[in-house]
Amino acid sequence: MAKRSGQLKLNAFHYVSGHHAAAWRRPEASADDRIEDYVAFARLAEEGRFDAVFLADSVDVRLLHPEGAARKAHTGATLFEPLTLLSALSAHTSRIGLIGTASTSFSDPYNLARQFLSLDHLSGGRGGWNLVTSNDPEAALNFGHARPVPHAERYARAEEFVDVVLGLWDSFEDGAFRRDRDSGVYFDLDKLHVLDHQGAHFRVKGPLNAPRSPQGRPVVVQAGSSEPGKELAARTAEVIFTAQQTLAEAQAFYADVKGRLGKYGRAPDELKILPGAFIVTGATESEAREKFDELQSLVHPDVGLELLRVQLGIDLRGYDPDGPIPDLPDTAGGKGRQALVAALARRENLSIRELYLRIAGARGHWQLVGTGAQIADQLEERFVEYGADGFNVMAPVIPGGLRDVIDHVLPELRRRGPFRTEYEGRTLRENLGLKRPENRFAARAAVAAE
């Protein structure tokens, strides 16, 4: 296959004080309760010409390992609800995309469709929905369940959930709202469509009480890595977040998922694959390494064991930290991530302690520590060798780690070619190079009229 040209896409992953588990302990890190810090991050990412800010989310504080949770092993304890926060950020930014996470397991399609379409209008067409099924085992207990919802059930619901949302987003065709004061006609009835969805999980009549947005509808993002996760993404998503350690694993995932689109009548370029890249950089390699080592020295064993509980689905308290990880149970959580972290331990022959330090920063994602040129070389290789269409950039500490990427890595990428100096468009779709979707009802009417 010829080496590719074109532009890679970059998201700025906002993980409260930083993606490293010890980020919040650094004095320069953003606070998790100051809106001005979130605004500063979004503006910094926009200054760097990133495609979007991405907000992860969990609907559970993750207290299964209280000591680890109390030491902020993950963000669960202090996450502002993403849609609320992104709506606020839309007023302080003008070009950067705003992608927020919401669960199909613990929401309902009508409200979620309305909220994300409202964000899309508020932001002038910059909204995106990261669809998750929520692999936190205790999240279900916050929504009326007595036990975790099994993986297969979560995806069966997600498949129907996304179809209802996409259908509701087509309730009104483009140009439906005339707002004609003279005739008194506010909208064209023949451009309004009732969904009337009847399914195994949902009965939703519609229409949605919100018109199509400047980019048609929000961008749908998925982050599944299991079989059902990849299939759902191939059928419905336009961006997929993912995690791979090696170029070969990234190329295999890339070819696998792109190869699935054809059966849904989709072209490979209709889905952008953005693996995570945890990047620690500086003016020199030793400066980058020092920054990383300082953070590593702040990782408490309770935090490390909690990180492994979330990623591997097993509580390793009571095991010898300098011994190997035991055989792993079938997890109700994220199967894709469990397999990835277990493979990392085997490949690098890591003890429990070594493994939690290995993932304390990147949490199972690709970890790059070095100068801007060294990192740009690796990012460019994964892009030109068809391992990614771009990256979800994870800064170790916010905002300093993002500033480092902008100052040291992006100029090197621009020198090599595959990253923008200026936004191409005004909407998230235009900047991601995604087409503006047709309204399904208008498309059907056009075919019928031929």
Ligand SMILES: Cc1cc2nc3c(=O)[nH]c(=O)nc-3n(C[C@H](O)[C@H](O)[C@H](O)COP(=O)(O)O)c2cc1C
């Ligand atoms: C970059 C990235 C971001 C993710 N963000 C979230 C998140 O915010 N909330 C969440 O519940 N899961 C999140 N996930 C987990 C995925 O939804 C999914 O559960 C995981 O990748 C395992 O795939 P599987 O569910 O298909 O087994 C994320 C995954 C990736 C790769």
